[in-house]
Amino acid sequence: MDYQEQELTAAKKTVLSHQRHIDTAPNLALADALSIETSANCKFQFTAPFAEGIGAEDAVTNFWNTLRNSFSPLQRRPDIFFAGFNHLSDEPGVWVVSMGHLLGLFDQPFLGMRPTRQSTMLRYAEFNHVVDGKITESTTFLDVLNLMAQVRAEALPPSTAAMMVTPGPRTHDGLLYAGQPASEGQKTLKLFLRMIGRLLAEDVHTTNTDLSLDWTDDMIWWGPGGIGAPYTQGRYLEQHCIPFEEGLKWGDFFGHRTEFAEGHYGGFFGWPTFDVTSLGGYIGLAPKSEKKATMRVVDLYRRQGEKLAENWNFIDHLHFLEQLGVDLVARQRMLTGLD
CATH class of the missing domain: 3.10.450.50 (Nuclear Transport Factor 2; Chain: A,)
Known part of the structure; x- marks a missing residue:
């Protein structure tokens, strides 16, 4: 295994550990869990209407508290996971992306949507930048309009193409935990x-x-x-x-x-x-x-x-x-x- 492959493997392990800490932490310990694999000044970005922030406390306040209050228990169900070096820059570190759904029971209102008390899938994509063993930048996209379609939210008009719970790859090989050529x-x-x-x-x-x-x-x-x-x-x-x-x-x-x-x-x-x-x-x-x-x-x-x-x-x-x-x-x- 050459140095670059080692760096990719280490970054993947950091992100997988980060996700495990988030997914298993009780609500009151969530900020501590987020801080384990992230730098103190980690930049967190979330799609609207959630605010950006610096550090684990901001991430919990701005995003995770709202999400966990409405959907519980949350279960991460990734379909794609891979890593690489930024083609656009010689910046240090490795980028790791995870995409799939967060599964939860929709028991409390969320952004004005009526709770269904049923299993609900929230489509997400998360990009983490790992530098020297720590996540320094984390950007999460949450497909709120896809969720609105699932729960038949009143404010959303019909779409031009089919709306559904988005599957992973047809080939079922999108989780690249092992290195690739x-x-x-x-x-x-x-x-x-x-x-x-x-x-x-x-x-x-x-x-x-x-x-x-x-x-x-x-x-x-x-x-x-x-x-x-x-x-x-x-x-x-x-x-x-x-x-x-x-x-x-x-x-x-x-x-x-x-x-x-x-x-x-x-x-x-x-x-x-x-x-x-x-x-x-x-x-x-x-x-x-x-x-x-x-x-x-x-x-x-x-x-x-x-x-x-x-x-x-x-x-x-x-x-x-x-x-x-x-x-x-x-x-x-x-x-x-x-x-």
């Missing part, structure tokens, strides 16, 4: 960067030709709440690309916080990734506006041979809508009278 990760990184480069060169205008170059015919785009999961190239164009391009005018690309790959899996997130101008009608919620609004985005990919076969996408839609004067959580609370 570096050459395979390089192939994955090169492929999705080529696809992104082509998309940006055309101001995010997607055609059948573009898709045929980079994607399998039976691709599936596991999209966020508000859009859903289009299956096959044709339905991806119809149910995501066209509504996105007709509802939003492309603006500026700000880049990604990190880009990395391991084995057949790779991806990135941006905070924010780009901005757009709303032309009205996007996901049935965005009003027409002259204001540029930013989007925070996650994309995780599975490569199959020489093409991409699956894509798990998260968009912080609540944050995007807030910038346009649409507070979906406040609207939901008004409709139900619940916190």
Whole structure:
């Protein structure tokens, strides 16, 4: 095992330990649990409406207390787990991503949604930056609109594609706890960067030709709440690309916080990734506006041979809508009278 492989393995162990401490800690000991594997000034970022913070106490106050109050007991059910070095920078450390669902009994109101007293799956993606054995930066995306669709929240209109509990990879091999050949990760990184480069060169205008170059015919785009999961190239164009391009005018690309790959899996997130101008009608919620609004985005990919076969996408839609004067959580609370 060479030095880089050792570093990847150590970072994975740190994140797995971190998750175990969170998942097994009682509520009153949660801040202590979060502090074990994180640095004292660890930067925690959460999708809207949860505030960012510095250190374990902020993370508990801003995010975990609310989540645990509504859903218990929480069970982490990951579908994808891999690590890599940031392609964009020579910064020290390793990035580790975990994606899947948090399972819990929805027994108390959450962001104005009525509790169902049933098992509920909260879709998440979490990126942790490990430097010298400590997590120094942690970003969590929670797909609140997907949850709203599951529980039939009153404030959410129908989506263009199917909404469901998002499965993991078709191949059931997304948990890369063991090391992978570096050459395979390089192939994955090169492929999705080529696809992104082509998309940006055309101001995010997607055609059948573009898709045929980079994607399998039976691709599936596991999209966020508000859009859903289009299956096959044709339905991806119809149910995501066209509504996105007709509802939003492309603006500026700000880049990604990190880009990395391991084995057949790779991806990135941006905070924010780009901005757009709303032309009205996007996901049935965005009003027409002259204001540029930013989007925070996650994309995780599975490569199959020489093409991409699956894509798990998260968009912080609540944050995007807030910038346009649409507070979906406040609207939901008004409709139900619940916190």
